[in-house]
Amino acid sequence: MIELRDIHKSFEGNYVLRGADLKVEKGESLVVIGGSGSGKSVLLKHIIGLLKPDRGTVVIDSTDLSLLDEEGLNEIRKKFGMLFQSAALFDSMKVWENVGFGLKRHTRMTAPEIKEVAVRKLRMVGLVGIEDEMPSELSGGMRKRVGLARAIAMEPEILLYDEPTTGLDPIMADAINELIIKMREKLKVTSVAITHDMKSAYKIADTIAMLYNGVIIDSGSPEEIQNTSNPVVRQFIEGRAKGPIVLEGIGK
Amino acid sequence: MIVKLIEFIGAVTEKPVQGLGRIILLLFSTLKVMVRPPFEIGNIVRQMLEIGVNSLPVVLITAVFTGMVLALQSYTGFKRFGAEGLVGTVVALSMTRELGPVLSALIVTGRAGAAIAAELGTMRVTEQIDAMEAMAVNPVKYLIVPRFLSGMIMLPALTVVTDIVGIVGGYLVSVMLLGANAKPYMRATWDFLEVQDIYNGLIKACFFGAAFTLISCYKGFYTRGGAEGVGRATTGAVVFSSMTILISDYFLSTWLFK
Numbered sequence: 001m002i003e004l005r006d007i008h009k010s011f012e013g014n015y016v017l018r019g020a021d022l023k024v025e026k027g028e029s030l031v032v033i034g035g036s037g038s039g040k041s042v043l044l045k046h047i048i049g050l051l052k053p054d055r056g057t058v059v060i061d062s063t064d065l066s067l068l069d070e071e072g073l074n075e076i077r078k079k080f081g082m083l084f085q086s087a088a089l090f091d092s093m094k095v096w097e098n099v100g101f102g103l104k105r106h107t108r109m110t111a112p113e114i115k116e117v118a119v120r121k122l123r124m125v126g127l128v129g130i131e132d133e134m135p136s137e138l139s140g141g142m143r144k145r146v147g148l149a150r151a152i153a154m155e156p157e158i159l160l161y162d163e164p165t166t167g168l169d170p171i172m173a174d175a176i177n178e179l180i181i182k183m184r185e186k187l188k189v190t191s192v193a194i195t196h197d198m199k200s201a202y203k204i205a206d207t208i209a210m211l212y213n214g215v216i217i218d219s220g221s222p223e224e225i226q227n228t229s230n231p232v233v234r235q236f237i238e239g240r241a242k243g244p245i246v247l248e249g250i251g252k
Numbered sequence: 253m254i255v256k257l258i259e260f261i262g263a264v265t266e267k268p269v270q271g272l273g274r275i276i277l278l279l280f281s282t283l284k285v286m287v288r289p290p291f292e293i294g295n296i297v298r299q300m301l302e303i304g305v306n307s308l309p310v311v312l313i314t315a316v317f318t319g320m321v322l323a324l325q326s327y328t329g330f331k332r333f334g335a336e337g338l339v340g341t342v343v344a345l346s347m348t349r350e351l352g353p354v355l356s357a358l359i360v361t362g363r364a365g366a367a368i369a370a371e372l373g374t375m376r377v378t379e380q381i382d383a384m385e386a387m388a389v390n391p392v393k394y395l396i397v398p399r400f401l402s403g404m405i406m407l408p409a410l411t412v413v414t415d416i417v418g419i420v421g422g423y424l425v426s427v428m429l430l431g432a433n434a435k436p437y438m439r440a441t442w443d444f445l446e447v448q449d450i451y452n453g454l455i456k457a458c459f460f461g462a463a464f465t466l467i468s469c470y471k472g473f474y475t476r477g478g479a480e481g482v483g484r485a486t487t488g489a490v491v492f493s494s495m496t497i498l499i500s501d502y503f504l505s506t507w508l509f510k
Binding site for chain 1: 374375378379380382383384385386387388389390
């Protein structure tokens with residue numbers, strides 16, 4: 001189980017999170033929605049300990065991350081797989097080396113064994129015959145899928161997705177959504193995704209939570225969110241420029 | 253007035269002091285994880301090739317021409333008071349004590365230091381360093397330790413090459429071009445050269461290697477702000493490393509060549 005309690009985070013005086021609370025049950029698929037720059041990525045990075053809160057606690061399976069030293073934190077991180085917004089593949093490594101990076105570091109497997117696992121994971125995300133290519137040779141959608149293969153390579157219990165469909169065409173975005181659902185069903189993982197793509201959110205979420213002004217202002221099932229009376233959430237899910245959310249340069 | 257002055261001093265010094273503190277912290281983290289297995293042998297060898305072997309052509313060219321111009325200028329100057337016989341000594345001492353370590357450090361900083369900052373900076377802004385951490389891999393150990401060690405090992409090695417090639421360059425100009433007698437020139441080269449000169453030059457090179465890799469790694473590792481940030485980190489790495497090399501050179505020389 002993942003629990004974030006009263007998370008505050010600021011960067012050089014700019015307050016991004018102002019008391020965010022979040023709870024994700026084992027096996028649940030939670031999607032956090034929110035506008036660009038609302039702090040969704042910051043929230044996600046707190047879950048895996050890439051950022052430390054100024055105040056508040058992050059608890060993963062009853063372990064408070066703030067009480068862990070580096071080794072303890074790394075042990076917890078082995079439970080996670082994370083797909084980054086830009087896939088964050090290592091430029092200097094081949095596709096299979098990217099997928100097998102965690103295995104090489106944390107297991108005693110030989111290079112051929114790692115490659116075999118990498119090829120299998122790549123096949124799971126629908127990629128065949130690209131294991132010896134370099135990331136720079138791949139399209140955006142393929143990079144995301146390689147990123148997903150890398151995220152599942154260590155057979156994690158929790159998968160984190162940072163804007164999984166951003167920058168992809170609608171068909172590729174839907175293919176990624178399908179993969180996320182497949183991962184959940186096949187691997188029985190807990191997943192947390194952040195996105196501003198509502199179509200994706202409705203498709204992959206058990207629960208949707210909205211982050212606004214540094215706090216979670218509403219959460220519920222996709223149906224509940226679709227029928228919410230919260231004006232901020234309504235404006236966001238309907239994609240209206242006018243409403244309580246004021247964008248820079250655009251009036252109410 | 254006094255309050256404003258203190259405020260001004262504070263504003264001017266805050267960032268450099270903060271930067272220095274973070275570099276020292278990064279140095280401690282590097283030293284701490286350096287001694288812990290697993291040792292990144294493959295990574296270290298790759299970085300030694302990148303920092304050392306790939307810098308060899310540019311270092312060789314710099315060294316030979318520096319030796320040549322040093323001999324040329326010394327000869328012209330020394331001739332005015334009849335001391336042409338000391339050109340070999342001047343070239344040998346200048347190369348081993350000063351120019352060998354400093355020039356090779358500056359050249360390698362311009363080449364490898366910039367590359368380190370750009371590579372790590374790009375990795376930072378494209379979240380590759382975050383991805384590494386998310387996979388429970390310590391990025392300081394994986395990325396910084398191999399570069400730091402390679403700098404410390406390869407810069408003294410390059411300095412040995414620079415010393416030799418510089419002295420050969422000086423010899424060629426003096427003997428072949430300016431007509432100096434080969435035997436006395438060689439004697440002047442070796443007679444006043446002590447092992448300590450070479451040894452202390454190598455200590456300086458080792459320090460410079462550690463300094464430029466640490467600074468370049470620091471600049472790259474803490475890059476912010478996309479492509480522009482990577483550019484700033486790269487420039488900052490070269491400027492800051494070069495200044496550190498030149499300033500520390502004075503103090504190291506004062507300490508080593510008493």
